[in-house]
Amino acid sequence: MSKLRTADSTCILCGCGCRLRYFLDDEGNITRCKPIIIDRERGYEGCFKGFIAWKGVETNRIDRPYVRGEDGELKESTWKEVYEILNSVFRDYKEENIAYVASGEVTNENNYIIQKFARVISFTNNIDTCARLCHASTLDAMMKTLGISVMPNKIDDVLSADCILVFGSNPYTNYPALGTKLMLAKMKGCKIISVQGSVNETSRKLADIVVTLEPGTEIIFINTLVAELVRKKYIPLSRIEELKGGEAFLNVIEKFKSSLVYRFCHIDLEVFDKIVETIGKTENFVVMHGMGITQSGIGTETVACLINLVLLKDAKLVSMRGKINIQGAGDMGCSPTSYPTGPINEETKMKYESIIGAEVPLMEGLTQIEFMLTSPVDVIYICGSNPAVSMPYLDAVHRSIEESICNLSSPILDAYSEICRHHTSITHPHRDKWYNYKC
Ligand code: SF4
Incomplete structure (x- = not known):
């Protein structure tokens, strides 16, 4: 039996774009593939779907016009x-x-x-x-706040976090490679806070604190979170005052009292205080967000508010995108x-x-x-x-x-x-x- 030729390429099935090794027969047909293991410390690249991605490439593909x-x-x-x-x-x-x-x-x-x-x-x-x-709002918000429309941090930053806020995304199911990294971070003691429009697998399987928001109240939640972090001195006031537009920003967030979170987001205040304390005390904070917040009439504003939180907490921002390229x-x-x-x-x-x-x-x-x-x-x-x-x-x-x-x-x-x-x-x-x- 002749030996199969191999070729390394990418998996096309989700936005992680993991590297896969494809095995080809003498005629160039792909017979199988498997994820390439990169590093046990950083997590496997690929998920179980990486073993069947070749079917998407080979099965019933059109080969004529x-x-x-x-x-x-x-x-x-x-x-x-x-x-x-x-x-x-x-x-x-x-x-x-x-x-x-x-x-x-x-x-x-x-x-x-x-x-x-x-x-x-x-x-x-x-x-x-x-x-x-899918992420037009992310690009718009990034251009307006950061001046660039690319994710400013790398996925592996998740591994060194001591607290991760997963906002409007379900990496456990939809981005399995990222879900694996979340698991590794959790095993190292990282706290995971999952804020979603509905309970998902990331909330069920990985999160230490779970919040299910009333849809449309995301901005109230984020701005109140920032306001409470400032009130409780987890974010120094001087940090904001020295910024251009800092005073106007303080005037806005001052209106966001925690009672709003209870009234509009329907979140228990004890849970909210726990979130404020956990994020406030964290040194290596990562915010991950996805299409649960971007595909909405207030998507741009919601992402911009998250970026405010990221900048004020010196955090890392990981935007989970839909497709590979x-x-x-x-x-x-x-x-x-x-x-x-x-x-x-x-x-x-x-x-x-x-x-x-x-x-x-x-x-x-x-x-x-x-x-x-x-x-x-x-x-x-x-x-x-x-x-x-x-x-x-x-x-x-x-x-x-x-x-x-x-x-x-x-x-x-x-x-x-x-x-x-x-x-x-x-x-x-x-x-x-x-x-x-x-x-
Ligand atoms: S995580 Fe996504 S890109 Fe990676 S192997 Fe699984 S389906 Fe493919």
Whole structure:
């Protein structure tokens, strides 16, 4: 029996993006995979799903293009036919008539090429990603408070914490690799406080203190927590007074008395006092937050309040993201308001044009919400993304996709293609790092 070839790559199943070792037969088929153990002290990289990730790569993947016929059915096609259609579509539809959806599930290189294609060939900044749906509020809050839109700390900071506040996230179930690190931190004596909209596995299995908040009262909880930390001198007053805008900040939080937490958040004051004391006494404090607070009408403000707490307590902020390369999609400029060289303006335009030797548009593009819901375009090219499931107002999204003259979808997983294919006119596979073995 011949020996299996191995190739190290990433797991595509969640935002942790763990390293996996794939085993390939002589024909390049992936036969199995397993997480690569990095360090027992830092925790295993990967979870049980890392043993079955290969099924997502190999099982029923589409390996040829499909075109919707006049009877409304998607039919197998040839690359020749599809290239001819694509050629005429990209020639006929440009600027405000076409939009692109990039992806947090494809590589930086692919994301870079998609946005470059949109800007140079279609001369449009109508390029967006799923990255700006789930954590748009985090990015906005970080830009406004920290001046950068990236997580400022590393995941392993969790391991040296003596108190971790998990706010609006369920790492035990949804980010198993992070859940493992939480377990390791707990074994070293770290206190875990879980504040959620509903009881989840992180609260049940890991937390020392559990709080279930009334939805919509997150800001009251956080601001009252900060106010109490100041009142009880866990945060020195002088620290805030010396800040620009410190006085105004104190005037605001002064209004947040602990009675509000009881009245609006429905939290027992004894429990709240325990939280204040635990966080107040901690030296190495970590705040982890996720989509339990970001996907809300007050998401930006809630994250900004959490960042206030982080800054005043010299804490670390760990933002748990949804997909493996969400950060990369943003960094590569897959945004209607940013080139890869920075937010759209004359200077960044000239800089980008001088790098690529081609002209790009200056006018900001439409967001995904706009070009799929409020200002539909004629052509939408969707790459490795799944708006047919992940967007709000799905009926309207499905209609919008179907009513576009041409929707081009290049899904990366069959599970996605099944859903997208119900609505698209053309579906074709594309190469990516994880699939280069066979395509
Ligand atoms: S934690 Fe996520 S990325 Fe890592 S192996 Fe499990 S599913 Fe894959």
